[in-house]
Amino acid sequence: MEKATKTKSVFDILSAIDCSEHVEKKRQGSTELTYLSWAWAWSICKKNFPAAFYTIYERADGVPYFTDGKTCWVKTGVTIEGQEYIEYLPIMDFRNQSIALDKVTSMDMNKAIQRSLTKALARHGLGLYIYAGEDLPEEKKEEQKAAVDSDLEQRRLEVLDNIPNIQTLEESGNYWNWIKANFKEGTPQFSELKDALAKKNRELKAKAAKKAQPQQQTLESFNFDQIK
Secondary structure (H helix, E strand, O other): OOOOOOOOOHHHHHHOOOOHHHEEEEEEOOEEEEEEOHHHHHHHHHHHOOOOEEEEOOOOOOOOOEEOOOEEEEEEEEEEOOEEEEEEEEOEOOOOOEOEHHHOOHHHHHHHHHHHHHHHHHHOOOOHHHHOOOOOOHHHHHHHHHHHHHHHHHHHHHHHHHHHHOOOHHHHHHHHHHHHHHOOOOOHHHHHHHHHHHHHHHHHHHHHHHHHHHHHHHHHHOOHHHOO
């Protein structure tokens, strides 16, 4: 009997998508703001969920923003597979400050609606890691970490194979610096490499001592009476 496979949720699918090539960064003073392309985000959503739709909420008089008499905001929603997530967003200027009601233009309102819809999509998972201040989605980070770990393991095995071929203590020191830089002390990998290198160092020191010993013995056994 075949085991039932778990179907991925909307959030699982969208949150795993790498959006890094479709973001725009803007610096405001000491703060760097990241924006995800609305057009790209919506196209990705529709490719994965063709039945998805969005809603731009309007007031009773048909105006697509709400106000407290001083500033204003927009309200949007994105519905995917029957689940709607709503996002409220102030209408802001290029400094990310709320614009006074009497200064709001149709362009300001349109930009706010697009940004609000992008954030509503993020609630479904698409690009959510960007709003969390991360560079990559969790799944992508795990893939990169696995690749780095794989490369490091390959290098570890190469170093382990090369340690017996070390010729000098200076060369051994270079290997030791690499081990300390790449492996945490106390881990099995660190201990294995350290023990192998320590064994090689003992061999190098013994070899150096043995090489110096014949010279000393030759001097001690020389018959100085032969010198006339």
